[in-house]
Amino acid sequence: MTQLFDHKLNTIKWIGIVTMTIDHIGVFLFPGYLFLRIIGRIAFPCFLYSTIEGTERTKDYKKYAMRLFLLGVLSMSVTPHSFNVLFLLLLFSLSIRYKRYIFIFALISLFVEYSIYGFLFGWALYWLKNKKVYQGVLFSLVVQFLVGSTVQLFSLLALPLFIKPLDVKLPILPKYSFYFFYPLHQLLLILIASI
Numbered sequence: 001m002t003q004l005f006d007h008k009l010n011t012i013k014w015i016g017i018v019t020m021t022i023d024h025i026g027v028f029l030f031p032g033y034l035f036l037r038i039i040g041r042i043a044f045p046c047f048l049y050s051t052i053e054g055t056e057r058t059k060d061y062k063k064y065a066m067r068l069f070l071l072g073v074l075s076m077s078v079t080p081h082s083f084n085v086l087f088l089l090l091l092f093s094l095s096i097r098y099k100r101y102i103f104i105f106a107l108i109s110l111f112v113e114y115s116i117y118g119f120l121f122g123w124a125l126y127w128l129k130n131k132k133v134y135q136g137v138l139f140s141l142v143v144q145f146l147v148g149s150t151v152q153l154f155s156l157l158a159l160p161l162f163i164k165p166l167d168v169k170l171p172i173l174p175k176y177s178f179y180f181f182y183p184l185h186q187l188l189l190i191l192i193a194s195i
Contacts, residue, residue, distance in 0.1 A: 008166040009053050013173055015161065016046030021185055027080065028189040034151070041154035044114065047089060048122040049162050052129055055093045065090060065097075067179060075183040078190060081113040086182070088112045092122040117147050121155070125162060133163055 023040020026033055058064040072086030079085075088109060095105040109119035120143045128136020137159060144153050 005172065006053070007169050009050065010173060011166045011168045011170055012046050012161055013050055013178065014170050015158075016043045016050065017173075017178065017181060019043040019046070020182075024186055024189055028186070028193045037151055038154045041152060042158045044085070044118065045121065045125060045155050045158040046161070047085070048092065048118070048125050049129070049158075051089045051093050051122070052096065052126050055096045061097055065093060067176075068093065071179050071182060075186070078183050078186040079113075083112040085113045085118070088114045088118045088122075092119055095119070095123075096126060117143060117152070120146075128159070128162060137163075 019040050020043035022036055023043055026036030026040060030036060054064060055061070068086055068090040072084055072090060075084050075086060076082050091105045091109045091112065095102045098105075106116060106119050109116055112118075114121075121140065124136055124139035124143050126136075127139055140156060140159060144156055
């Protein structure tokens with residue numbers, strides 16, 4: 001029996017890629033334009049949600065985790081943070097897969113991009129998706145306010161994407177497209193900025 005293609009997840013990945021690109025255009029080319037960074041806040045929760053789905057759906061978890069790790073390592077030279085968001089996504093994924101070690105993964109997350117905030121936000125979205133929606137939303141709100149009044153609060157705008165059905169049918173993203181796009185688009189933006 002073949003599994004039906006998940007158009008909702010595909011749409012969320014598209015939104016994540018587009019808003020991440022807008023965010024990085026703001027980081028590398030137009031740092032004074034705050035609205036680009038605000039739009040970009042939608043990307044991170046989209047990738048957290050995609051990580052939940054990837055962790056739960058993969059047929060070979062070791063390969064899935066290794067791809068995240070290798071992409072994180074390959075991206076270290078072109079990302080503003082050495083231990084970039086890919087390492088956070090890996091730790092979050094590992095905590096879903098091996099829940100008994102969640103506190104160890106949470107502790108390690110203190111040393112990567114998005115830190116404990118990103119780790120807890122991932123778990124808020126996991127709760128929203130797999131347990132109780134209203135509890136996940138409340139958990140998301142609490143996590144956002146833990147970091148104070150920053151532009152990061154705009155990441156809450158992504159929550160309706162995960163709660164409501166998405167009937168949009170966008171072009172299907174190739175399986176490993178994000179793995180190539182993440183470092184390459186940042187390298188391109190760095191080159192443009194240097195010119």
